[in-house]
Amino acid sequence: MIDLRRRTGALLLAVVIGHVVVISVQVNTASSVRVFEAVTFGLFSEVQRGVARVVGGATGFWNGYVGLRSVQAENDVLRESVATLRFRLQQERAVAQRVRGLEALLGLRRDIGFATVSARVIAGDATPYFRTVTIDRGTGDGVYRDSAVLSPDGVVGRVVSDPGPRAAKVQLLIDRKAAAGALIERTRAAGVVVGDAGQGVLRMEYVSNLEEVQLGDVVVTSGIDGIYPKGFVIGTVEVVRRGPGLYRTIYVRPQVEFSNLEDVLVIVREPASSTTAAGGE
Amino acid sequence: MKAAWVGLGLGLALALQTTLASMLAGAGAPVDLVLVVVVAVAIAGGPIAGLWAGTVGGLVQDALSGGVIGVGGLAKTLVGYVVGQFGSRFMIARAWQQLLVFFCGSLVHAGCFIGVYSLLFDEGMMTSYGAVLTQATVNAAIGVTLAAGLQAGPGAIERRRLRRRNLSRRFGG
Structure with missing residues (x-):
């Protein structure tokens, strides 16, 4: 029988192959490994709840009693x-x-x-x-x-x-995979707001270069994605310039302090x- | 190195990562406490311990985060193994040596993690060199502090025990 403790290279290879299989299965179907995810999330959320309660309790005690x-x-x-x-x-x-x-x-x-x-x-x-x-x-x-x-x-x-x-x-x-249907509130120009976690801002895409957009314009949800209700504030336009193609380059400062x-x-x-x-x- | 201690360390790191780390550092929390524990385990326990710590810690971290399960596991497995191999061949006793290992381990992890995402998705991970370097620096600082604490801990307990014994002998308590 092979002693994997001695054959560290073989063990590494086996584990790496296992990881690659797990990744490739998810990328192909985008729906597997739910059991692992669900069980881990379910179990650990209870731990997180407990830790958050302890931290919250300590913070609350300090703020509420020791402080003013x-x-x-x-x-x-x-x-x-x-x-x-x-x-x-x-x-x-x-x-x-x-x-x-x-x-x-x-x-x-x-x-x-x-x-x-x-x-x-x-x-x-x-x-x-x-x-x-x-x-x-x-x-x-x-x-x-x-x-x-x-x-x-x-x-x-x-x-x-x-x-x-x-x-x-x-x-x-602000997650890089997040997106929401959006409107410039003033002009009703529609587009899609996507996250840009590295910068902490949002990008508004697919707004035509022909549309008029100004700094400080309020961006709200359009409701077209079927997830977010219409008319809720996303943020304000922080950067706007004419894009190289058909669309403007727009950066939106989120209203929420994430x-x-x-x-x-x-x-x-x-x-x-x-x-x-x-x-x- | 006992598996229970490693599991406890990883669990504690995950709990702190998801609660305190993100709260303290805000949305751009530039620290990966699970990686710090994986590297510490690899230094202390060798390649096999590092490999398993990386696999378990990375997979659980993936399952809790919003990413593809296995990417973090793969990156941490490789880092745990490589650091473990390095640690079993060279002495990593001094603080600056540990700092270097934690720093390089973080860079290797970031390279693997971002590299795999770049292979999987067109848009990649979109992170800056500055963010990666900051994270590696913070990880290294926390790692060295953790290592110093772990080294000093047992010694301090032993010294306290000896002091008590001497006092009881002197005063006959």
Whole structure:
């Protein structure tokens, strides 16, 4: 019998071949190794939940008791109400746009109501190369694959992979594989916003050189991708120049501060009980 | 080196990577704690220990992240094996030697990781040389600190035990 402990080269070869097989299977079908992924994610999300709770508890204790106790509590309440108001403002803005748009002209009435559930970010990505976070809500709360994730500031990302019962993985909009249908709010020029994690900004693609785009223009979701609701703020145009081909080169500074995400809102299938935000109120 | 300790180290590194590292360093967390543990295990335990630590740590990290499962595993396996082979042939005892090994290990890992993604996808990984160098530097700094702590830990416990024994002999406690 071959002693692999002595034949380190053979062992390395076997393991490398195993990795290559695993990679090639995924790249071909883009759907395998789900069991491994799901089990690992499910198990480790519980560890992450525990660690996040300990860290959150320690931070909360320090902020709430050792620090300025009453001021901190008051600040928390005010911050929460400001976040709620900002979120509602965005919703109202989305509603107003729809009323002003074609739907109003055609006399169509659509219900934009959607239920949301608040979620806490319990972990970041396991590698420094991707931009995903783990939230403490899963299928048990109505979260599903491709659920849009929002914050009071704007669009955060979407749920990727099949969420676990109590946790879900969210791909941030700045991830290099993320994309969303978008509009320049002022001119209604449509395009696609894609992530550019290396720079921490977003690129807006497929906007014609003939379209007028200015620095500071607000970029909002177009709703065309079927994931993000229409009219939510993505960011503002930071760089715009005439592109070499048909399209402009546009960089968008995201409205959401991705580096310190704590609480987010997730659009869910069914209205959740007490935690549901006033998405469709 | 006991597998349980390696598993514990990898688990702790993953937990810290996904919670504290990304929170502290923001969206562009330039540190890979799992890689630091893999390199440390490879230095201490040789190529086989490094290989298995890299395989397990990398695969679990892949499963938790948004990427293709196996890419990180492959990169960390290779780094664990190469560092283990290097460590079994040369003395890596001094801090600057360890710093160099952690730094080069991080560069090799980044090269493998980004290289495989470039082969798989047209757009590749889109990361800058500066980011890779920063990550390698931070990994090396944390690795050397970890190694120093691990070396000092058992010695400190032993010294404390001896001190207590001497005191109890002197005062008859």
